[in-house]
Amino acid sequence: MLDKEKLQEVEVGFLKEGMILSGILYDEKGIMLWPAKKPLTTNFIFKLKINDIKKVYYVPPKYKDTFANNPVISPQTQEYAVQAIEEIAHQINYGKFPDFNTARATIERFFEDIKSRPTGFLNLMTLKNYDSYTYNHSINVGILAMFLTKKLGFNDFFIQETGLGGFLHDIGKLKISQKIVNKNGILTEEEFNIMKEHPIFGFNLIRDEKSFSNYVKKMVLLHHERWDGSGYPMKLKAESIGNFSAIVAVCDVYDALTTERPYKNSYTVNDALIYIMRNTLYHFNPYVSQRFINEIAKMYDLGSFYPAGAFVQLNTGEIGLIKRKDSEYELRPEVLIIKNFQGAPLRNPILTDLQRDSSRTICKTIDDPREIENLSLLLAA
Numbered sequence: 001m002l003d004k005e006k007l008q009e010v011e012v013g014f015l016k017e018g019m020i021l022s023g024i025l026y027d028e029k030g031i032m033l034w035p036a037k038k039p040l041t042t043n044f045i046f047k048l049k050i051n052d053i054k055k056v057y058y059v060p061p062k063y064k065d066t067f068a069n070n071p072v073i074s075p076q077t078q079e080y081a082v083q084a085i086e087e088i089a090h091q092i093n094y095g096k097f098p099d100f101n102t103a104r105a106t107i108e109r110f111f112e113d114i115k116s117r118p119t120g121f122l123n124l125m126t127l128k129n130y131d132s133y134t135y136n137h138s139i140n141v142g143i144l145a146m147f148l149t150k151k152l153g154f155n156d157f158f159i160q161e162t163g164l165g166g167f168l169h170d171i172g173k174l175k176i177s178q179k180i181v182n183k184n185g186i187l188t189e190e191e192f193n194i195m196k197e198h199p200i201f202g203f204n205l206i207r208d209e210k211s212f213s214n215y216v217k218k219m220v221l222l223h224h225e226r227w228d229g230s231g232y233p234m235k236l237k238a239e240s241i242g243n244f245s246a247i248v249a250v251c252d253v254y255d256a257l258t259t260e261r262p263y264k265n266s267y268t269v270n271d272a273l274i275y276i277m278r279n280t281l282y283h284f285n286p287y288v289s290q291r292f293i294n295e296i297a298k299m300y301d302l303g304s305f306y307p308a309g310a311f312v313q314l315n316t317g318e319i320g321l322i323k324r325k326d327s328e329y330e331l332r333p334e335v336l337i338i339k340n341f342q343g344a345p346l347r348n349p350i351l352t353d354l355q356r357d358s359s360r361t362i363c364k365t366i367d368d369p370r371e372i373e374n375l376s377l378l379l380a381a
């Protein structure tokens with residue numbers, strides 16, 4: 001028998017073709033109906049309906065359990081936010097100049113909710129409806145950006161500004177054919193080139209909006225810029241991207257990775273943080289992304305990212321052991337290098353402090369038990 005306490009109940013009317021649930025779907029007697037992570041079919045939903053099944057259940061992943069019961073944003077605010085962005089989309093589609101007052105009012109509501117529920121979880125939904133992916137994504141990025149801005153020590157004004165920038169960051173996509181934006185698959189080169197215009201389209205939509213600060217306008221324009229200059233549209237580098245655009249950039253990538261789409265499974269929170277960690281210094285502002293990783297890891301109780309004593313592989317191909325780390329600089333600990341880039345053991349291991357040694361970064365932890373055993377033996381020799 002299933003423990004209903006741990007289950008997420010879903011009304012059959014809410015199910016749609018192509019939806020992917022993160023857990024196995026059961027009926028109320030605990031009989032399995034559909035496997036996890038497999039897109040639902042029309043046929044399956046039809047069968048539920050003709051068998052008069054009104055509700056189904058699934059077990060959300062552990063880390064999402066708490067969230068489901070304790071979202072940081074109230075359902076009323078979520079609904080208000082979706083309506084606000086729908087309204088803006090509608091006005092743009094009809095060639096009108098959008099009324100952004102509702103966007104500002106949405107952020108004020110987010111702000112109030114966050115203040116009154118400081119322990120709530122950040123994600124909005126465990127079950128996402130793909131039709132409204134863009135809306136969900138806008139809301140999530142807005143909330144994540146506010147959270148990160150707060151953790152970075154900025155004041156209430158900036159928390160609300162990044163909320164607005166995060167909420168509106170992809171507004172330029174409303175100017176692009178929805179066939180491309182909602183395509184269930186990899187974009188062609190031509191389609192991707194069109195998509196890459198969205199920061200400029202978005203900026204043009206808000207550039208004359210007097211109630212928006214330059215911070216908000218820059219977040220919309222620069223959220224795809226990357227630390228190493230590989231982003232778009234301006235190919236800006238490092239500090240010139242600005243802290244707030246860097247905040248939106250990391251929140252945008254994190255939410256995209258952790259969201260299921262019809263054509264891809266979502267990353268776990270852990271894997272998404274590892275992705276961000278590996279791309280720090282290439283794509284992300286190191287200070288901003290490091291704080292983001294630390295805070296999200298803390299929230300999901302993922303423990304220490306590079307525990308002292310773990311073996312890691314560096315970007316140079318060398319293998320090392322984590323010696324000591326400063327909790328503020330989790331990504332740049334002291335590492336004792338014990339194998340060179342060719343895999344040969346070093347007779348004299350090299351101790352390096354990654355906070356000072358910028359040529360080396362950690363690529364991954366070594367988790368193969370046999371390899372760990374061999375490395376431990378090498379260390380003991």
Ligand SMILES: [Fe+2]
Pocket residue numbers: 169170198223224
């Ligand atoms: Fe974007």
